[in-house]
Amino acid sequence: MIELKNVTRRFGDTVAVDSINLTIETGEVCVLVGSSGCGKSTTLRMINRLLPLSAGEILVDGEDIATMNPEQLRLNMGYVIQGTGLFPHWTVARNIAMVPRLLNWPKKRIDERVDELMTLLDLDPVTHAHKYPQQLSGGQAQRVGVARALAADPNILLMDEPFGALDAITRDNLQLEMLRIQKQVRKTTVFVTHDIDEALKLATRIAVMDQGRIVQHDTPENILRHPASDFVENLVGKQDRGLKLMSLRPVRDLMTLHVAPKQMAPGMEGIKEEDSVRLALSVMLWQDLHQVAVFNAQGQETGVITRERIIQEGV
Numbered sequence: 552m553i554e555l556k557n558v559t560r561r562f563g564d565t566v567a568v569d570s571i572n573l574t575i576e577t578g579e580v581c582v583l584v585g586s587s588g589c590g591k592s593t594t595l596r597m598i599n600r601l602l603p604l605s606a607g608e609i610l611v612d613g614e615d616i617a618t619m620n621p622e623q624l625r626l627n628m629g630y631v632i633q634g635t636g637l638f639p640h641w642t643v644a645r646n647i648a649m650v651p652r653l654l655n656w657p658k659k660r661i662d663e664r665v666d667e668l669m670t671l672l673d674l675d676p677v678t679h680a681h682k683y684p685q686q687l688s689g690g691q692a693q694r695v696g697v698a699r700a701l702a703a704d705p706n707i708l709l710m711d712e713p714f715g716a717l718d719a720i721t722r723d724n725l726q727l728e729m730l731r732i733q734k735q736v737r738k739t740t741v742f743v744t745h746d747i748d749e750a751l752k753l754a755t756r757i758a759v760m761d762q763g764r765i766v767q768h769d770t771p772e773n774i775l776r777h778p779a780s781d782f783v784e785n786l787v788g789k790q791d792r793g794l795k796l797m798s799l800r801p802v803r804d805l806m807t808l809h810v811a812p813k814q815m816a817p818g819m820e821g822i823k824e825e826d827s828v829r830l831a832l833s834v835m836l837w838q839d840l841h842q843v844a845v846f847n848a849q850g851q852e853t854g855v856i857t858r859e860r861i862i863q864e865g866v
């Protein structure tokens with residue numbers, strides 16, 4: 552658990568972070584969102600002591616970080632930044648192995664860990680381990696950045712606009728990867744973005760920042776349903792809130808189950824149980840269908856979702 556208590560950071564006369572209080576529970580993904588200059592990165596950089604606090608305190612699992620050795624603290628906090636920060640003259644494998652090497656892990660254990668992480672991040676070790684960062688695409692480099700942050704299995708992951716420089720499709724893929732990985736490794740994560748859609752997709756709770764303050768801290772659903780101010784309402788978008796709420800809801804919630812799962816017919820199209828209701832509706836509108844088949848992870852057809860049910864249910 553990470554607790555920020557009355558945390559302030561000034562740069563000269565600028566109050567970048569203004570007496571914020573924030574608790575991030577173990578295993579949760581807290582997304583800091585807000586417009587440029589509102590203090591998101593400064594907040595993140597205080598958590599791993601890259602920046603000192605002007606006032607207040609930050610506790611990790613009840614312990615004040617000011618009393619901890621900064622290097623030790625950072626070894627327990629993976630840090631991913633935009634543009635990756637990979638060392639250009641090191642191979643992918645060496646970049647990922649950076650922290651385990653600092654911790655003097657035996658070579659065999661490091662090699663196994665690099666392989667394991669590359670596989671987790673969907674990077675084929677045989678193809679990519681010996682490449683240099685400039686031989687990778689932006690999306691691949693960002694995956695290496697995430698693998699490096701996870702290498703020594705830290706309890707905490709700090710991510711500062713990690714997907715900000717990527718094209719929309721690559722960003723979307725990496726967001727999905729992140730959700731998948733988070734299910735497996737459950738890190739306490741603080742994620743900075745200025746993109747509200749990214750925040751809604753990834754967060755268990757969102758902290759909306761404005762001018763150095765936290766103006767709302769709540770679940771994505773509550774932020775959409777009950778924005779605390781005009782500022783938050785404008786940030787989430789007044790008009791398309793209905794669709795955004797549909798994005799948060801899995802098809803599983805509204806599908807009609809078959810009596811028993813069926814084998815998928817060849818060439819049959821459908822959507823997955825964990826896909827969003829919004830995607831289901833989009834598929835139906837595009838293909839002019841009134842219902843669409845739903846599949847589980849094993850590829851069995853487990854039910855259908857209908858337009859009528861979605862409209863009836865509302866948001």
Ligand SMILES: Nc1ncnc2c1ncn2[C@@H]1O[C@H](COP(=O)(O)OP(=O)(O)OP(=O)(O)O)[C@@H](O)[C@H]1O
Nearest residue numbers: 562565567585586587588589590591592593594745
């Ligand atoms: N090293 C610094 N020296 C002086 N002022 C700084 C410094 N770092 C940040 N600031 C100021 O503090 C405020 C908050 O900056 P911060 O980078 O935390 O915002 P942000 O929300 O992360 O913005 P962005 O999304 O653009 O990165 C801004 O007014 C910024 O100009």
